[in-house]
Amino acid sequence: MFAITIFNLTDTFFVSRLGTEALAAMGFTFPVVMVIGSVTMGMAMGAGSVLARAMGRGDHHLMNRIATDGILLSILTVIVVSAVGILTMDPVFRALGATEETLPLVKQYMSIWYVGVIAFIMPPVGDSAMRAMGDMKRPLIVMLVCAVLNMILDPILIFGLFGFPAMGIAGAALATIISRAAGMVTTLAFIHFHYRLIDFRYNGISELLTSWKRILHVGVPAAAVRLFPQLLRAVLTSIAAAVGGVSAVAAIAAGSRIESFATIISMAVGIALIPVIGQNWGAGRLDRVDRARALLNRAAIGYGLLITAIAIPTAGALARIFTTDPDVILHTRWYLWIVLPGTIGLNLYNWTSEQLNAAGKPRWVVIINVVGTAAILIPFTVIGSRVGGFVGMLVGLCTGQWILGYTATRIGKRELEPTAPEPAPQAVPPAAV
Template identity: 35%
Template sequence: MILGMVMMMSFGLVDTFFVSLLGTDQLAAISFTFPVTFTVISLNIGLGIGTSAIIGKLLGAGAQKDAKLHATGSLMLSVILVSALAAIGYLLIDPIFHLLNASDNLLPYIRDYMSVWYLSSVFLSLPMVGNSVLRACGDTRTPSIIMATGGALNAAMDPIFIFGVGPIPAMGIQGAAVATFVAWLFGAAWIIWLLAVRRELMVPRLLTMAEFKESARDVLRIGLPAAGANMLTPIAGAVMTALVATYGAEAVAAWGVGNRLESIASIIILALSMTLPPLISQNVGANLHERVEAAYKITLKFILVWQLVVYTLLWLLSDWIAAIFANEKEVAQLITLFLAIVPLGYGMQGVVILTNSSFNAMHMPMTALVLSIIRLFVFFVPVSYAGSLLFDIPGLFWGNVVANILMAVVSFISFKRALARQKAQSVASEEEVTL
């Protein structure tokens, strides 16, 4: 899981590095795109969660035929929904990024990048949801290989399309999007071949309308709340980007670099958020709530210690990291400041993320959604904004840390109460059976 996620996230980080060589305006432009692109990716994540849950249950029940139909329906659904979202995004590029406080001099770069990225996002949906099918079948190795190969292709092609080689002209920031498009197109072709031909995990045809409606309904029942929770993060990120933009292009550039580094720094958290839920689901189903509590607590203890180590490394290496991603002194200073403050809250953020994934595993997706709303729009945005009013950009960074601490406390207490209720219900049910 870690390998696959690292390579998935490397797309944005590698793009950011090569685009940073073009200049501060281009780096600021690609930083503005992050909350928008992650909104589309979050939809795919939610659909993947729904797909994995439905297909895993069907395979466990021995319903291979239905599992194949649902795999095909999930892929069709992802293409339809992502295409619709991408089309809307393409038509509204200027209004959306004006709302994010992108300046007029950055919009041409943003248009160049997003016009290609939106097209490529349709091909991203296939490997993301297709990989969920493979994981539901117990195969986590192949999805990692697919994403790793895609990441390597993207990294290799970035300098070719951005700066030009031989007959290939220099495309600038648009070249980063073209490289991503080619990598995702390759991944889409690979996953369809694997599922339809090599593994025979899907039907090699389009579903009838009746078949599609049934599979889409099942996937969306679980996938929509999960997608909604995931899509709240980039929405809050967009608000934060607009807030940071009031401090200038240099601040946006530094913020964008920091956000991409955060994805890599939190990779263990994200991997655990995919591996802890199956363990919790199985033990809840077996009424072994003590094991659920033990697994939850030991995971939180580990992640708090681990992320403290990560923070220390980022803080010690902050000057070196800033020098890699920034040519201008002011941008480098802001990146250094970001890395000295914001990663201190990553451990508490891990508590929040792992608690939400645990609620999903306990079949309480609406609770996870409510906690996501509280996290982002009661704590994260308001506290960060208040910090910026009081202490400018350092206050905004410290606001991130304080918000994560407050939300971690709320999440932990909520989970303990929910688990206690499930224990009580389990005991009551056992007593009824005994009587």
């Protein structure tokens, strides 16, 4: 997660050198990119969950089929996302609040991004397969290489160094795609030549569909874990554009990148939970799962308090890394002061959802996300914006995250403690038994 965060920070930093409007344009692309990323990570989590439990049972045939068929599912997703994304750019980004000044910049970025989206969608599935095998090192190496390559390419393509044409914000998109493509090739090489997980034999459409059903049984709820927060992010961006204009949207673009760096450890923990919880749940060690759950709840609170304490005196300096515009700096400071305390609830909510997914209990994940986003987070955010504008919007979001985090922990305690019902009926769909 450190490599991914550095990747995003690099893009935002160099694009911010192009001015406030370019930074705001990045802010408008962020919700859409993250929605697609949520779908991608859902598939990755689904494949990883099934693989981890198959590994716990020693089912090597299932491991091969899930890895291979998961990649095929990601290719199908690429085709759909590319076509729909290119055809809907205008209405989608206008709905988010993009103006006549920022919309052309948004389209420059997303036109390239959609064409190369395969490099964004496929690697997480392969990385998840490696993590399910207990390998955290190789996915990290891949993303570090991608991050370094992106850091090199960004200034070259954005500003036109070494004889290359200056592409502006489109250069950031191209640098991202080239870097991700390098990671995609490396990831596929690892899972095929090192782990021998890719099986080129055709076993019939029935087995392919069964694999997809297994993946999506956990993958759809896992995508929902990430999708609903990104839909909330889209609402947040739209409200910010309405109440604060370009400066507020630019502040969200900068603030959210700083937030992602501040919460890097919590994101890494969320990813690492899949093999730990999945393998112990598959092996019947519910006592270990329960101890991990209790420890994670305490860690979520402690880590949230720590990053809040750091952000209070440093918010202004962090904002000035990305902009010299006083309005953007002011909005970014408010964002960090208010949103980072909300990560306490966000971590409780995210980590509980990951544990439930890893244990094959996606039904509760869907309930937490749908009800939490629709009945708590969005209403609190909207009401806050009407009462207090940009600052009120952030206060409403933070309050909603605390409430949702507490609710999620209560559900997690009931479903994951050793006295909870056995997981077997929920772990895989009936057709997979």
